Amino acid sequence: DPYSSDPRRHPALIVNSEKPYNAETPPSLLADSFVTPIELFFVRNHLPVPQVADLSKHQLRVEVQNGKKKGAVTLNVDDLKKKFKPTTVTSAVQCAGNRRAEMSKFKKVMGLSWRGTAISNAKWTGVRLRDVLIAAGVDPNDDTIKHVHFEGADIDPNGGNHYGASIPFSKAMSPEVLIAYEMNGEPLSVDHGYPLRVVVPGVVGARQVKWLTTIRTSEEESPSHWQQKDYRAFSPAYNVGDNVDPASAPAIQEGPVQSAFCVPAPGSIIDAKATEIDVAGYAWSGGGRGIVRVEVSTDDGATWHPTELEQAPDQTLDNMWAWTLWRAKIPLPANKRHHELVCKATDRSYNTQPETPAGIWNMRGLLNNSWHRVTIDVK
Ligand code: MTE
Ligand code: MO
Incomplete structure (x- = not known):
């Protein structure tokens, strides 16, 4: 069972699926605190939680281009903490599927039946993605770079693919975007991406890759299933079962009010x-x-x-x-x-x-x- 090493979770969480684990915060507890306690923060996992046992061994690979020149650097968590200035941002993570159950009640849709609390708010601490990209050789004015890809350590037991996503280069270079190693002043918990995750304030949860192993600049969006096929809001003209061209709707980034x-x-x-x-x-x-x-x-x-x-x-x-x-x-x-x-x-x-x-x-x-x-x- 690839899920047998998943962490223990708080019994108050409202479970939507056990394997992979998906659970939302009880509404009455959610409104109690401006910063959601770590153990009550909603969890959205597409795959088994990866084993990232030894912090000192976790490597982050940063593959960048500078014009036509390609390069890569590898950093561990200590390098990040030593070489870059720490920054803290309070930011909400909301799953793009939050409140899906209500939409499905209106007319049936596909996907996990989230009620209204697939959202939480934490104080994230880490280093600016921008600083790491520049240190790895990226020119902030390089207009050949259009996107920045992220890959997680979690892997599909069937297909062998890692979770991945990307954000536009301009957003990646914004000062609020972090490679985080702490939430609410503590090391990230296992479910929320220990030891490293991307925090992309203002953007849906799907792009905020947990268990981060790889960052890559590119002219294209991430080839990941979740960037290319899922997390796109198609026209209401298409019904469940219709063969819809994924290119007919862009990958979701910012969410609506x-x-x-x-x-x-x-x-x-x-x-x-x-x-x-x-x-x-x-x-x-x-x-x-x-x-x-x-x-x-x-x-x-x-x-x-x-x-x-x-x-x-x-x-x-x-x-x-x-x-x-x-x-x-x-x-x-x-x-x-x-x-x-x-x-x-x-x-x-x-x-x-x-x-x-x-x-x-x-x-x-x-x-x-x-x-x-x-x-x-x-x-
Ligand atoms: N990162 C990895 N590596 N694997 C995942 O399954 N799920 C994404 C995102 N990052 C995911 C991931 C989705 S869809 C959401 S909504 C958020 O993580 C949820 O973050 P949380 O579990 O910390 O609440
Ligand atoms: Mo999500």
């Missing part, structure tokens, strides 16, 4: 005399676009209530890599047996969430950012 409730839990029961309810949740947008507001409605969007936002104190609306937590006490309409609460966020570009999945539906169930709804009962 998102928000969801963590509190109340769906199906909660409140007292008939209650006139208000506590609500809380998260919001995030891709590309570092800060959240400017989150609103909640109890009448399907006819009227809206503001919420209070908690944001990273060291980040601005134009560089907001961390998520936003939001909370409020919302007045409840009287004489109802059920309430349906709705939330939506607006980002720094004034993008907001679509009301339903109808226009964004795609066969893979990716990037569902429709208004999040939670129903509660009155007793």
Whole structure:
């Protein structure tokens, strides 16, 4: 069993699949802390967790081009720590498949049935990818380099391929992109990429390669299955089972504006005399676009209530890599047996969430950012 050496996990995690291990954070715990505790951080593994036993033996190979000249350097974790300046960035990781279950309820899609908490927020420490690329010989102005590839140590027991992904060169050279060795001040945990992972703030989880072994500059995107075939949101014109040309949709990088409730839990029961309810949740947008507001409605969007936002104190609306937590006490309409609460966020570009999945539906169930709804009962 290639999964027999997988690490132990926190029993509170909501498991979606055991082999490979995929689990999300219980919503009520997620909204409790701005920085998600390591053991409660959601886990998305496509393959068995690789064995990276000895830290001193883990090698990172950096293959670069400079014009037509090719070169490579090999660094271990100590080299990274000694040769480059450490940097810390608070950044949320969201799986592009977060909230797929709701999209599938609208109309069936393929993929793991994530509810609303395939997202977490951590304080990542490492070295800038930019510094490592430059030290390896990359000219920041080299316009023959278009993409930077990453490869993980995890390997498909059937096909023999490693997990891999790429990001555009311009993003790779941005100062927020890290080769991280710590999360929340501790060494990365095994599930989150020990000893090294790429952290690409503002971009979907799929590009933030864990158990990093190789970095490579290129004129092309990564040849990896997950870059070429998966993690593309196709047109709603294509249904499950259709033969769709992967080239008809680009590989997802930045995600759209998102928000969801963590509190109340769906199906909660409140007292008939209650006139208000506590609500809380998260919001995030891709590309570092800060959240400017989150609103909640109890009448399907006819009227809206503001919420209070908690944001990273060291980040601005134009560089907001961390998520936003939001909370409020919302007045409840009287004489109802059920309430349906709705939330939506607006980002720094004034993008907001679509009301339903109808226009964004795609066969893979990716990037569902429709208004999040939670129903509660009155007793
Ligand atoms: N990196 C490797 N090596 N293998 C993987 O399966 N999954 C990706 C990404 N990096 C993956 C990976 C996906 S799809 C997501 S959403 C994030 O890791 C999840 O990060 P987490 O498990 O630390 O929450
Ligand atoms: Mo993902």
